[in-house]
Amino acid sequence: MVYLTRLEHFNAAHKLYNPKWSAEKNEAVFGKCANENWHGHNYELFVTIKGEVDEDTGFLFDVKKLSELIKVHVIDQLDHKNLNMDVAFMKDQMCSTENLVKAIWQQLAPHLPAAVKLHCLKLYETPRIYVEYFGE
Amino acid sequence: MSKKVAVYRREHFNAAHRLYNPQWDDATNDAVFGKCNNPNFHGHNYELEVKVSGIPDVQTGYVMDMKLLSDLIKEHVLEVFDHRNLNKDVSYFEKLNPTAENIAVVIYEILRKQLHKKFDLQVRLYETPRNFVEYPAS
Numbered sequence: 649m650v651y652l653t654r655l656e657h658f659n660a661a662h663k664l665y666n667p668k669w670s671a672e673k674n675e676a677v678f679g680k681c682a683n684e685n686w687h688g689h690n691y692e693l694f695v696t697i698k699g700e701v702d703e704d705t706g707f708l709f710d711v712k713k714l715s716e717l718i719k720v721h722v723i724d725q726l727d728h729k730n731l732n733m734d735v736a737f738m739k740d741q742m743c744s745t746e747n748l749v750k751a752i753w754q755q756l757a758p759h760l761p762a763a764v765k766l767h768c769l770k771l772y773e774t775p776r777i778y779v780e781y782f783g784e
Numbered sequence: 785m786s787k788k789v790a791v792y793r794r795e796h797f798n799a800a801h802r803l804y805n806p807q808w809d810d811a812t813n814d815a816v817f818g819k820c821n822n823p824n825f826h827g828h829n830y831e832l833e834v835k836v837s838g839i840p841d842v843q844t845g846y847v848m849d850m851k852l853l854s855d856l857i858k859e860h861v862l863e864v865f866d867h868r869n870l871n872k873d874v875s876y877f878e879k880l881n882p883t884a885e886n887i888a889v890v891i892y893e894i895l896r897k898q899l900h901k902k903f904d905l906q907v908r909l910y911e912t913p914r915n916f917v918e919y920p921a922s
Contacts, residue, residue, distance in 0.1 A: 688827005728819035
């Protein structure tokens with residue numbers, strides 16, 4: 649079993665705001681992140697897959713193909729977008745890093761070949777804050 | 785021989801913005817600014833490096849107290865820019881496109897007013913880990 653990681657990046661606007669709550673409660677819970685007019689981040693996404701190495705190619709999976717899958721199903725959907733307003737798969741969800749990483753897993757996992765498993769997604773919201781998700 | 789020493793303070797903020805020239809039609813804005821023109825904004829983690837050069841004080845050994853520099857940046861820049869929409873929330877960009885270049889010039893002008901004229905000042909602003917600007921250009 650080998651683990652392979654591909655690093656991609658995107659940037660986006662978002663806000664943390666629960667529409668079921670008052671503006672005051674949102675402010676109390678989410679602070680500056682609730683700013684009505686959005687703020688934004690440079691996100692870094694580490695995609696780790698696992699599987700056995702193919703004897704003929706020496707590859708776990710062609711990294712160019714992995715990059716293309718991430719680009720089509722994740723980056724093109726998120727990059728230079730407003731996560732709350734522009735992204736169908738985040739609709740009616742809180743746009744926290746935790747929820748975003750789970751949604752990215754749903755976007756990506758079905759497109760990998762059967763012999764390759766998605767192992768871990770690591771998503772940096774800032775250079776100092778990241779989440780990890782193992783699909784559990 | 786110059787005895788000037790440069791001291792640097794690194795800070796960070798994040799913000800939403802959009803690159804858009806209101807004097808142009810949508811097609812021209814799209815052609816020039818591409819994805820950066822998204823009407824619903826996008827955003828960045830900005831990293832700011834402020835360089836202050838001067839002759840170290842004989843009594844303290846400091847060019848300037850870094851805590852004081854940090855407080856100036858926090859009060860006059862971060863409090864105004866952090867977790868904001870640069871186009872909508874920050875008055876400096878009411879009529880100015882918030883490109884990295886313009887943001888760096890604005891931050892320079894803000895800090896220049898706060899620092900004694902004996903100091904040289906330079907601002908470096910990272911919009912992404914791979915795109916950054918400097919003002920004044922050296």
